[in-house]
Amino acid sequence: MTDAKKLQGDKLSEADAIERAKQGDAEAFQLLYSLHKRRVYSLCLRMTANTAEAEDLTQEAFLQLFRKIATFRGESAFSTWLHRMAVNVVLMQLRKKSLPVVPLDETLESEEEAPKKELGAPDPVLAGSIDRLRLQRAVDALPPGYRRIFVLHDVEGYEHNEIAAMVGCSIGNSKSQLHKARMKLRESLKTSRAEKATKPW
């Protein structure tokens, strides 16, 4: 059951909270924050791989949302509206950090960053299970360009055409970056599994 549905079972629905927030009700703002904070913060954390920065971006995303909440008319789901705003805040921040802006299509990968081709000797597979913390660390360790596309597509569920529009790249580039990100994650996860197997604990 989602937090939003749980809330509906209590005294205040999300729709009521939105209406009360439009009147400036502090409790309503806090309820809306509580419902969506984990998703927004997780998005920011995955995109930046930095807790302090992720908290700043979470704060900024919610502030932008709450300042504009009077304009929310309910045509789209509130979570969709909030989430898109959070993505925009993060992408804007990432663009500011990586000035001068280089189009993603023109990004060159170093030999070190590019995932290895899966040819040659037989290779062990992940065998149907991934430790969540290890996956988290592997995502955090991805090069920023790969991480951005992977988080938007595989974690957040955006389609390639949406990502292309948000990030400013072609759909083909989004697909290509996603594939490389997954290949790189597979390498990292296999390496960390091998390291774990050699430890005495």
Next chain:
Amino acid sequence: MNCTEFQEILPEVFEAGRTAEQAAHLKSCPRCSGLLADLDLIAREARQLQELAEPSPRVWNSIEIELRREGVIHELPGGPVVAPRARSWNLGAWLAPVAALALVAFAIGVYQRGWLSPQSAPQLTATAPAQISNPQPAKSQPANNEDQQLLAAVASRSPAMRAQYASNLQNVNAYIRDAEESAQADPNDEEAQQIVMDAYEQRAAVYEMALDRSLP
């Protein structure tokens, strides 16, 4: 079709499904079918990361302060939604944050000793607080005495906020348990132990927020 050709078009296989020729190659090639299964697994497991993390309670505090400063939050005619801080607290309410902070200090001490002496790590299960070493799911575990005292104090001050703080405590306790399990699975993993300490600090921050909300 050989492996090179298959892997060239692998991104499209994910998006558009596979042709008969590609399916035949997968059936006959364990390397490519293993690769495809792994990438598919990574894509599925990534969804678990969607709501993995919890921001520090200070984030909401900062948001609230800013919204009040800007006048976006204002008191309703019926009176303040968030009641002003009570002038006095009973002894139990004061003991709660002290106990939480002592818990944090204790956990930090235990884990710092663990870093210095990896051999002592197996003792963590015995010495860590029972509430944290118990790996039961959060929803089935009642809040401990300190949490109950804090919630009672919050309820007496602002009944509407009790459920919110109960939820915060449940989340942070679950976070502590997850972090503890990971740290115990690999006691030499310093990052996992750092996450445990962060989790304890988040719990202390919840107490701090509940008892001393720095509103203007």
